[in-house]
Every structure is written in structure tokens, then in C-alpha cells.
Amino acid sequence: MKKRSEIQDKYKWSFEDYFKNDDDWNKNFEQFSNEIYVISDFYGKLSEKKQILSCFRLIEKISIKAEALYIYANCLSNLDISNPKYQVYLSKIEQKLTEKNEISSFIEPQLSVLDDKFLDEMLKDKEFSDFTKILRDVKKSKKHTLSEEIEKLLSATGSFSSNFSSIFSNFEDGDLKYNLVKNSKGKDMKMSSSLAMIYLQSPDDTLRENAYKELQQAHGRFNNFLTSNYLGSVRKDAFYAKARKFNSSLESALFYEEVGENVYNNLVKNVEENLHLNQKYFEIKKRIYGLKQFKLSDLFFCPLKLKSKYSYDNAINIVCSALAILGDDYVDYIKFMSEKRMIDVFPTENKASGAYETMATKKTPRVLLNFVGTFNDLSTLAHELGHAMHSVYSNKHQSAVNSGYTIFLAEIASTVNEILLNDYMLKNAKNSDEKIYFINQFLSECYSTIFRQTMFANFEEIIHSKIEKNEDISTEIVNSIYFDLVKKYFGKKVKIFDEVKYEWSRIPHFYNEFYVYKYATGLISAINIVKNLMSGKISVQNYKKFLSSGCTDVPTELLKIVDVNFDTEEPFKTAFEYIEGKLKMLNSLKNKK
Numbered sequence: 001m002k003k004r005s006e007i008q009d010k011y012k013w014s015f016e017d018y019f020k021n022d023d024d025w026n027k028n029f030e031q032f033s034n035e036i037y038v039i040s041d042f043y044g045k046l047s048e049k050k051q052i053l054s055c056f057r058l059i060e061k062i063s064i065k066a067e068a069l070y071i072y073a074n075c076l077s078n079l080d081i082s083n084p085k086y087q088v089y090l091s092k093i094e095q096k097l098t099e100k101n102e103i104s105s106f107i108e109p110q111l112s113v114l115d116d117k118f119l120d121e122m123l124k125d126k127e128f129s130d131f132t133k134i135l136r137d138v139k140k141s142k143k144h145t146l147s148e149e150i151e152k153l154l155s156a157t158g159s160f161s162s163n164f165s166s167i168f169s170n171f172e173d174g175d176l177k178y179n180l181v182k183n184s185k186g187k188d189m190k191m192s193s194s195l196a197m198i199y200l201q202s203p204d205d206t207l208r209e210n211a212y213k214e215l216q217q218a219h220g221r222f223n224n225f226l227t228s229n230y231l232g233s234v235r236k237d238a239f240y241a242k243a244r245k246f247n248s249s250l251e252s253a254l255f256y257e258e259v260g261e262n263v264y265n266n267l268v269k270n271v272e273e274n275l276h277l278n279q280k281y282f283e284i285k286k287r288i289y290g291l292k293q294f295k296l297s298d299l300f301f302c303p304l305k306l307k308s309k310y311s312y313d314n315a316i317n318i319v320c321s322a323l324a325i326l327g328d329d330y331v332d333y334i335k336f337m338s339e340k341r342m343i344d345v346f347p348t349e350n351k352a353s354g355a356y357e358t359m360a361t362k363k364t365p366r367v368l369l370n371f372v373g374t375f376n377d378l379s380t381l382a383h384e385l386g387h388a389m390h391s392v393y394s395n396k397h398q399s400a401v402n403s404g405y406t407i408f409l410a411e412i413a414s415t416v417n418e419i420l421l422n423d424y425m426l427k428n429a430k431n432s433d434e435k436i437y438f439i440n441q442f443l444s445e446c447y448s449t450i451f452r453q454t455m456f457a458n459f460e461e462i463i464h465s466k467i468e469k470n471e472d473i474s475t476e477i478v479n480s481i482y483f484d485l486v487k488k489y490f491g492k493k494v495k496i497f498d499e500v501k502y503e504w505s506r507i508p509h510f511y512n513e514f515y516v517y518k519y520a521t522g523l524i525s526a527i528n529i530v531k532n533l534m535s536g537k538i539s540v541q542n543y544k545k546f547l548s549s550g551c552t553d554v555p556t557e558l559l560k561i562v563d564v565n566f567d568t569e570e571p572f573k574t575a576f577e578y579i580e581g582k583l584k585m586l587n588s589l590k591n592k593k
């Protein structure tokens with residue numbers, strides 16, 4: 001792997017618009033460290049408009065600085081994880097942020113005792129227009145905010161209530177050991193979760209099957225332990241929901257995300273009505289891949305490979321052409337990002353793996369890639385640029401507080417770009433093999449993001465509700481609930497292994513209750529937006545307005561700007577029609593072999 005010094009500057013990050021240099025960072029850090037203590041001057045004064053406004057302005061100013069300090073330290077530490085220098089910067093800022101949160105923890109309880117009339121008055125007041133998200137949250141959460149004494153007690157439980165999740169990750173990353181797995185020649189192969197991902201893509205059917213089974217079985221050997229830990233976490237969620245006067249953990253999770261329960265229920269209902277599409281996909285794959293039977297261990301297997309590799313400069317050009325439909329200013333900003341060294345492109349020694357986008361309020365975005373030139377890398381580039389553009393538009397048009405968008409909306413702009421890229425590649429495909437490749441890419445995303453995540457969501461809901469209703473629950477019951485869901489989602493034609501009943505116990509997201517459904521609604525929203533843009537049902541201006549709206553309203557209201565209405569089942573129907581169309585296209589294509 002190359003050293004950073006071997007990479008041309010134009011492909012490496014510059015952070016000059018954040019801080020001129022490390023000294024500048026340190027100077028700003030000192031200022032920030034002193035400013036946080038001023039927050040406590042407002043203790044007991046938050047019943048008067050003028051004081052509230054000054055407090056909000058101060059918090060805004062401090063947060064803007066903190067974000068820039070944090071992102072500088074975090075990004076630079078990712079460029080060389082072996083160098084402790086920026087790790088030290090990072091822990092310094094993290095420590096101060098914790099302190100800042102402690103100092104400002106009185107603000108919400110003190111605002112929540114204000115009466116609704118007064119809160120409404122401020123919500124309508126132009127002077128407070130930069131802070132509507134805070135006021136909206138306070139007003140909404142009042143019913144569920146408890147007395148100062150109980151709030152204090154509840155926040156103290158945080159020190160041990162997060163243990164279920166850390167026990168799981170310590171087990172998964174440290175204690176869990178996999179047995180060797182045999183390949184088709186009888187050779188024993190080393191096994192780990194990352195090796196499993198390689199084996200599952202191997203042309204060796206025996207290796208795929210053995211790796212798949214061992215991936216589950218390794219967790220099955222700790223079945224009782226993992227079940228108790230997970231159920232402990234579910235009981236913890238139920239405890240907090242009850243303490244905060246919610247009827248269920250689901251209600252509580254959706255409440256803070258500002259999403260209605262009908263969205264969740266309609267997702268599960270509509271996915272279940274369309275499971276035949278999921279099953280049809282595996283049938284077509286079986287034929288195209290020339291398999292005798294489609295097994296769960298074949299999910300990641302794809303014998304079709306693209307011959308083309310992409311240079312980074314070419315990749316930027318392709319992405320810009322694919323996104324041309326979003327207008328000149330959108331594409332120009334991407335070129336600007338690329339020229340102004342906001343994208344750190346290539347893998348280098350000790351650079352963090354993966355890809356991400358990040359941006360401090362009122363600054364410019366940064367994208368980290370590990371680009372080696374595959375189509376996946378191209379897709380990742382388009383994806384991360386989508387995050388960047390969402391932040392850029394929201395930042396340009398909203399205040400610091402109102403510009404942050406919620407998780408429910410976070411994966412939409414990124415997947416819109418991925419779909420547009422896929423569509424562009426499909427239109428420019430040279431032969432049917434390439435067409436099959438691109439359609440399969442899209443449908444595989446639909447399987448893992450819509451069908452699989454909804455199956456997870458379904459599982460979570462059943463387990464949480466059993467715990468909340470004090471119904472019988474045991475390791476066997478949890479396993480069989482999961483196994484039955486897999487049977488239902490994959491149908492009779494896919495070969496299901498008994499070991500899959502342990503799969504639930506290796507999913508880290510279950511320790512973050514009712515999170516996964518947002519992946520599904522995100523992709524469903526993106527499909528709707530692309531369809532609406534292509535058909536002219538909405539204009540590019542509508543889409544930009546959506547991207548510019550931050551968190552100025554509840555997410556499902558903001559989605560109405562792009563004609564995606566989750567008060568109805570329409571978005572689901574539209575998405576499944578689109579998926580069905582792609583399935584028909586795939587089914588009509590014949591590959592060379």
C-alpha cells in the first residue's frame with residue numbers, strides 16, 4: 001500500500017478553511033474550553049425571553065466552534081491511525097464536550113416547565129426563528145420530561161444501562177472464536193467475520209455453505225448468553241419507555257424521531273404483501289448464476305464481474321454526468337469539492353478503512369474514501385457526495401440549530417445519488433452482462449435494505465412486545481421467532497439452514513432499538529424521489545427545497561415537498577412497482593454463459 005507522501009496533494013484533504021494549522025486549533029480549543037463555563041450563568045434565568053434568546057445564541061456559537069474542532073481532530077486522526085497526535089486532540093475535545101453537556105443539562109428541564117402558550121409565542125417570534133427545532137422539541141417532550149430529581153436519577157443510570165451493547169461488542173470483537181471451515185477440497189480454512197465475507201463471495205459452493213453455517217453456529221455456541229444479554233437490553237428499553245410514560249418502546253423510539261406509528265406499521269404491512277418480489281429475485285438469480293438451488297449461503301455470491309476499472313478522475317466525471325439531472329449548481333459544487341481538496345481519495349498506509357462524509361456547521365464538507373476503482377467505489381463516491389450536498393444545502397439555508405437533519409432523512413440524498421448513478425450506468429451498458437450486473441446491484445440493495453431490515457424491524461417489534469406484555473420468553477422462543485420470519489421472507493424455494501435461527505444474535509443494531517426500519521424507509525423515499533424527478537412529477541427545485549430544509553419540520557412533512565406522502569401507503573406502492581419493473585427487466589435478460 002502507498003504512503004501518503006506518494007499521493008499527489010490534489011487527492012488529499014486540506015483543512016485550511018477549518019483551522020490554519022495545529023496552533024490555530026489549539027488557540028480555538030482554549031477559547032472553547034473557557035466559553036463553556038459561561039453557560040451556567042443562565043441557570044435559573046430561563047423564564048424570560050431575552051435571557052432564553054441569549055442562552056440559545058451562546059450555545060449556538062459554542063456548538064459551531066466545537067464541531068469544527070471535533071471534525072478537524074477526528075478526520076486528521078483517521079489519516080494515520082498509528083499516530084497518536086490527533087488522537088490526543090480528539091480525546092481532549094471529547095472530554096470538553098462531555099463537560100459542556102453536563103454544564104448545559106439544566107436547560108431542557110428548565111424550559112420544559114414553561115407553559116405551552118409562552119412556548120408557542122416564542123415559536124412564532126421571528127427573533128427565535130433560528131431555534132425552532134429546540135423549542136419544538138421542548139414543547140413536544142414536555143409530557144415525557146420528568147421532575148429534575150428523577151431526570152437526574154435516570155441520567156445516572158446511563159453509566160450501566162449501555163452495558164448490554166458494550167458486552168455484545170466486546171464479545172463480538174474480542175471473545176468470539178470461529179472454528180475452521182472446510183472448502184470443497186477438504187482443506188481447513190481460517191475463519192473470522194471478515195474472512196466470512198470473502199468466503200461468501202467465493203465460487204466454491206462448499207466453502208460458502210460452511211462459512212455461512214459457521215458464522216451463525218459460532219454465535220449459537222453462546223446462545224443462552226447472547227439471548228440473556230439481548231433480552232436485558234430490551235427490558236432496559238421497556239423500563240425507560242415506561243418511566244417516561246410511553247405505552248411502548250416502539251412509541252418512545254418513534255416519538256423522538258418524530259415519526260408516526262402508521263409509517264412503521266405500513267412499512268411492515270407493505271413489505272409483507274410484497275415478499276413474492278423478494279422471492280422472485282432469488283429465483284431469477286438462481287437461473288442467471290446457473291445454480292441448482294438457491295441457498296442462504298448464496299446471498300453474497302455474484303459470479304458476474306465488471307471488466308472495467310475506473311480511474312478516480314473518470315469516476316468524478318461519470319458521477320457528475322449521472323447527477324446532471326440535479327442541475328448545474330449541484331454538479332458544480334461536486335467539482336468544487338474535488339478541486340478544493342475536500343475528498344481524501346486513495347487508501348494509504350494506516351488510513352482508516354471504509355468511507356464517510358462529515359461537515360461542521362457553516363464550514364465545507366469532507367469525504368473520506370478508499371478508492372481502488374471498482375463500480376462499488378464509484379457508487380460509494382456518489383453516496384457520500386449525496387450526504388455532502390444535503391448538508392451543504394441545509395447549511396446554506398438554515399441556522400446552525402435547524403440545519404441538522406434527522407436519521408429518518410439522513411440516507412435519502414445519498415441513495416438518490418446511488419440510484420441515479422445505477423440508472424445512468426444501465427442506460428450506457430455495453431452488453432446484457434453489464435445490464436444484468438447493474439440491475440442486480442440495485443436489486444441486491446433492495447433486498448438488504450428494504451426486505452432484510454424490515455424483517456429485523458419485525459423481529460424487534462415481536463420481542464419488545466412480548467417483554468412488555470410479560471409473555472413467556474426463552475432462548476428457544478427467540479430463536480424460533482427469528483427462524484419463522486426467515487422462512488416467511490425467503491419462501492419455500494430458497495434452501496434455509498437450521499443454523500440461521502442464531503443469526504439475530506449477531507446483529508449489533510438490535511442494541512439500538514427500532515433503528516433499522518429507517519434504512520428501509522430511506523431507500524423507499526429515495527426510489528420515490530427518483531421516480532418523481534424522472535417523470536417530472538416534481539421539479540429539481542422541489543428536490544433542492546427538500547435538501548435545504550434541514551429539520552425545520554417533522555421529517556414526514558418535509559418529504560411532502562418532494563411528493564412522498566407517508567400519511568398514505570402510496571410511497572410503498574410506488575417503490576414496489578419500481579422494484580417489480582427492475583425484476584421484469586432482469587428476468588428478460590440472458591447472460592452469455
Ligand SMILES: [Zn+2]
Nearest residue numbers: 383387411414
Ligand atoms: Zn450513508
